[in-house]
Amino acid sequence: MTDTHAAVERTLVLVKPDGVRRGLSGEVLRRIEAKGYALVAVELRTADDDVLAAHYAEHEGKPFYAPLVEFMKSGPVLAVVAEGQRVVEGFRSLAGTTDPTTAAPGTIRGDLGRDWGLKVQQNLVHGSDSPESAAREISLWFPAL
């Protein structure tokens, strides 16, 4: 192996309205920092339709799309940019799989989330799924970065 210096990358994390409502913003930030990633930006804000339509464009037309957008507008979200080598896949690993009921214990969703019998999985956090998604989402949520 010749490339021993992996590039520093950035990812977009959202603590979704369920996580903010439950007072878990600090717990999510704690896990990001405990893993050794740096916080580049942290901002509590209420998402609007334009940001959410762009953010979730890949899901437009799916049955859970409209309830997902409504849920994401149901309260403030904590928008975070975190930085470190392989942070995109690293945060996805910290978050756990999409369905919080079966997400592995030890992960954010697995430890803190569950099914509440709702149309949309309220799974506490969003994390970019690739470096390309991260670049797109960071420019959407934090155009000044």
Ligand code: DAT
């Ligand atoms: P992830 O957030 O793990 O990247 P995703 O991008 O496939 O998952 O979906 C975005 C969000 O939409 C997800 O966090 C919760 C909701 N969602 C996804 N699939 C769903 C489904 N089958 N039923 C209800 N909500 C769903």
Ligand code: MG
């Ligand atoms: Mg996704």
